[in-house]
Structures are given as structure tokens and as C-alpha cells.
Amino acid sequence: MSEKITMFASVYIGTSEISMKLFELSRSRKLRIIDYLRRRFDLGKETLRNGAIPALAMDELCQCLMEYRRIMEGYGVDNYSAYAGPFLESAINADFVLEQVRIRTGLVATILSNTEQRFISYKSAACRDDFDERVEQGAAVVDIGGDSIQITLFSGGEVVTTQHLILGTLRIRERLHDVLGTSQRGYRQQIVELVDKEMEVFKELYLKGSSLNYMILIGDYCTEIMKKVSKKKDAPEVDTKEFLKLANKLSDRNLAEVAKELMLTNESDPRLLPTLLLTKRIAEVLKPEAVWVPGSNISDGIAYDFAQKKKIFPIRHDFDRDVRSAAIHMAKRYESYSSHVAAQVEICDIIFDAMKKVHGMGKRERLLLETAAILHDCGKYISSVDAAMCSYNVIMYSEIMGISAQERSVVAASVKYNVHPLPPFEETEERMDFETYMMVAKLSAILRLSNALDRSHRQKIRELKARRNGRELILTVRTEDNIQLEKNVLSAKAEAFERVYGYLPVLKERRL
Numbered sequence: 001m002s003e004k005i006t007m008f009a010s011v012y013i014g015t016s017e018i019s020m021k022l023f024e025l026s027r028s029r030k031l032r033i034i035d036y037l038r039r040r041f042d043l044g045k046e047t048l049r050n051g052a053i054p055a056l057a058m059d060e061l062c063q064c065l066m067e068y069r070r071i072m073e074g075y076g077v078d079n080y081s082a083y084a085g086p087f088l089e090s091a092i093n094a095d096f097v098l099e100q101v102r103i104r105t106g107l108v109a110t111i112l113s114n115t116e117q118r119f120i121s122y123k124s125a126a127c128r129d130d131f132d133e134r135v136e137q138g139a140a141v142v143d144i145g146g147d148s149i150q151i152t153l154f155s156g157g158e159v160v161t162t163q164h165l166i167l168g169t170l171r172i173r174e175r176l177h178d179v180l181g182t183s184q185r186g187y188r189q190q191i192v193e194l195v196d197k198e199m200e201v202f203k204e205l206y207l208k209g210s211s212l213n214y215m216i217l218i219g220d221y222c223t224e225i226m227k228k229v230s231k232k233k234d235a236p237e238v239d240t241k242e243f244l245k246l247a248n249k250l251s252d253r254n255l256a257e258v259a260k261e262l263m264l265t266n267e268s269d270p271r272l273l274p275t276l277l278l279t280k281r282i283a284e285v286l287k288p289e290a291v292w293v294p295g296s297n298i299s300d301g302i303a304y305d306f307a308q309k310k311k312i313f314p315i316r317h318d319f320d321r322d323v324r325s326a327a328i329h330m331a332k333r334y335e336s337y338s339s340h341v342a343a344q345v346e347i348c349d350i351i352f353d354a355m356k357k358v359h360g361m362g363k364r365e366r367l368l369l370e371t372a373a374i375l376h377d378c379g380k381y382i383s384s385v386d387a388a389m390c391s392y393n394v395i396m397y398s399e400i401m402g403i404s405a406q407e408r409s410v411v412a413a414s415v416k417y418n419v420h421p422l423p424p425f426e427e428t429e430e431r432m433d434f435e436t437y438m439m440v441a442k443l444s445a446i447l448r449l450s451n452a453l454d455r456s457h458r459q460k461i462r463e464l465k466a467r468r469n470g471r472e473l474i475l476t477v478r479t480e481d482n483i484q485l486e487k488n489v490l491s492a493k494a495e496a497f498e499r500v501y502g503y504l505p506v507l508k509e510r511r512l
Helices: 045-052 055-075 086-090 095-105 114-126 131-137 168-174 178-184 186-208 222-229 240-251 255-261 273-287 300-312 319-333 339-354 363-375 387-396 403-415 434-452 484-501
Strands: 005-015 017-026 031-038 079-084 109-111 140-146 149-155 158-165 212-218 238-239 291-292 460-470 472-480 504-511
Touching: 005 055, 005 300, 017 300, 031 055, 031 300, 031 460, 045 055, 045 086, 045 168, 055 095, 055 178, 086 095, 086 109, 086 114, 095 109, 109 186, 114 140, 114 149, 114 300, 114 319, 114 403, 131 140, 131 212, 140 273, 149 168, 149 186, 149 273, 158 186, 158 319, 168 273, 186 273, 212 222, 212 273, 222 240, 222 273, 238 240, 240 291, 255 273, 300 472, 319 363, 339 363, 339 434, 339 460, 339 472, 363 387, 363 403, 363 434, 387 403, 403 434, 434 484, 472 484, 484 504
Parallel strands: 005 079, 079 109, 140 212, 212 291, 472 504
Antiparallel strands: 005 017, 017 031, 140 149, 149 158, 238 291, 460 472
């Protein structure tokens, strides 16, 4: 029997171009690129300047996507995913633009949040077989986009932090356009000052006393820059000194000269110089031993994301581990990671698994519950008066690698309503849809119950088993300590759990 091959198209509407990459996806060959089409289109500039997409730009967008649709049909594409970058969300007519795209081309496109867009770009690198060995040695993944830069720091293969910097190539170009017209040296100096300002806090908080083996670069023109200096054709890697030697040489030249040196056909792309100067300065600040460019972009990430969801081929990298390690390092940063938190994760998992046939949730929701358990006390670093509300705000305004903005809001709300009463759906401040509201209700009820079982924060329970019996959730604990406090708190919180699940928690004690 011949192997099943899926023809897949990744369509991406970016700040400066519209692209489509066509792939063959199969279990043995994984991801094979068939064709790659790119059309220069400065939608990001239009959005930044006007706050809306003009009618002519909308027509041009639809014409380009209609042409891509015909090409997809010619290749016999089985599936596609179409996304627009987060920049489009700032256009006041974004919904109307996407509706016209749907009507005129038949393509349904979704606007990615910054978190979603960065994660898909990150996935394009993380799914490579040689990624894990590099982050195990200590690395910073630097994703340079048109609107912003995101840096994810790894230590021992674990995510330490993810930070978002407003330093994108298009944004830099717009802010410093007048300077570029008069002085190349002044342009370079102002980029240095902008990068240093944004990186100052990052260095102090996360790089103090540590060193990096790798800087992993993702972004337009990063591959072309690296190919000029690296002898490796596939996934170029080079010593940082060699990389900076070339970057210093090119940074003294104008746009046309840089394009010629890199053998680029598009010698007028305004993103080129900002990309070169940003990567140069970030490398100088981070001081890694080597620079590695995976040679992939968001189009590859979209294909990997589709293949992972459809289980077309196995993905080596453990993305759930990224979420857990990012949450744990975040909790440690707010001095809230403790034996109590570790116990909470374990108790939450036991209750979640016992109620699996009742709550109808799966592996992803279990991960969100674990994340909420890890972070539920982080707000105490700010204030113990309303720690739950402080935790909610900390989570909402933090990047957690591997979860979307919507999932982050679920984690934050679950932590908040672990303490605060859950209001009726119509009265929730978070403006969540009903499905999300139900998920928050279920997760916060489990977290509330878990907290009751370790109310003293002393881990008195040595062993916990949970099972359903009739309309009761029997929690059998083995302990050698006095757990009267836990019994009292559990009794007070049992009714809230029963309202959500229809099962009354009953504690049964077994002495060790």
C-alpha cells in the first residue's frame, strides 16, 4: 500500500508581503516544500499610517489571494490554512477585509494574535530535529517580525522566559525614516539606542551571570545573511565573531549595496537594513557562542501545526514541556513556586482524571489546569490582600510560551475564580464566550477543591485516590497528621464543586 501524501498550502498575509508555500506532508518524508510564492505588499505600512486598509489595497489583496487559490487548485491541494498577522487587528475595517476575502476568493483567513503568530513561527524552528540539542545547551530564540521582536530564553532545554519587544523592522523603518534619508551613521546609532533601551531590563532580569551557547534567529533575510558567512548550506550555523564581522562590514553600506552583497533580487525592500542592524545589535547584547538560523519561517510553522493536529507525522519536540517550564520559571520569578504548588499540580491531575467522563475535557485542558495550579499564588509577590486578583493580572500581562492569548485568559480566570465567586455568565468581566466560561467554571472548581486539600500548605496528605460513586466524588486520603483544617475547608467548598459537576466531594481518611 502506497503512503498517504497530503498536499497542503500555508497562506500568510504579513506586514510586507503575501505568501503561499505548498507542501507534501507524509509520515516518512514529513514536510517537503513543493512551491513558494511571495508577493510584496505593504499592508502593514498602510495600517500603521491610516488605521485602516484602503479599498484599492483590499482589491489588490483579493486579486493576489484569488491567484493563489487557482494555483492551489492546479496542484490539487487537499487542505490549507490562511492567516493574517496581528498587525491587521489594528485596522478598523479588518473584519470587513476578511469578509471580502472570503466572498471573492473562497479562502477563510484568521487574524493571529501576537502570541499565536510567535508560537507558530517558533514551531517552525522547534520541529526541526536539531533544535532540542541546541536549546539544551542554553539558547535564545530571537524572532524578528515587522511589528515586534520576541525573545524566548532557554536553559537546560527548559523555557525560562518569553519577552515581547516593540522593535519590529517595519516599525523601526517608520520611526526612523527621516533619519535614514539624511545619515546612515545616525540611523545605525539610533537603532543601537532603541535596542539597548529595550534590552536593558531583559539583561538585568534574565541574563545576569549566565551565558548562551546559541542565538537562534527566525525572520526575513536572516537566512540570506547567514548564507553569506556560513559554509553550511542547510540550517547555517556560524561562530558569533564571524557573524558580527560580516554584519559590521554590511552595516556601513546602503540598501542597494547590501542587497547586491547578499545576492537579493529585491534591492528596495525597506526591511532589509533594519533586519541586519537589529540582528547585529541583539547578537552584541546577548553574546552567544554561535548563531544558528533554522532556515524556516511562519509558513513552515503553519504546516507543522497542521501536521501535528492531524497526526500526519510525529513531532519530536515536547511543546507541553515548554508550557510547564515557562510557568514554573514564572512562578519562581514571583517567589511562589513551592512544595505546596507542586502538590497542587498533582492533586489537580488526580481529580481531573477521576472526573474525565463528567467534565468532557481533554489533554489540553489538563495542561491549562496544571498551569493555573503552578501560577495560582504568584500574585502574593505583589499583595496578599487580594492575591488571586494580583495573580490574574500577572498572568494576563505575561507571555507563556506554548499557549494562546485565549488560553492564557482561561488560566488567569481559573486562578481568579479559585478564590472569588464565579458570577453568572452574563455578568463575567472577561467577556468570554459560553464555551470558555464553562471551561473556567470546571477548572476553577477543581483548583478550589485541590487548594482545600492542602489548606495548611504542609502537604499532610501522603496519598490521594479519587473515584466517583453514585453522585459523590470519594476522595480517599492516607495521612499521619491531623487534617481537621483540610476537612473543614473542603466541607465549605464542596457545594461549589457540586454546583458545577453534580457530584459532592466526600473525604475519607485512612491513617498511616
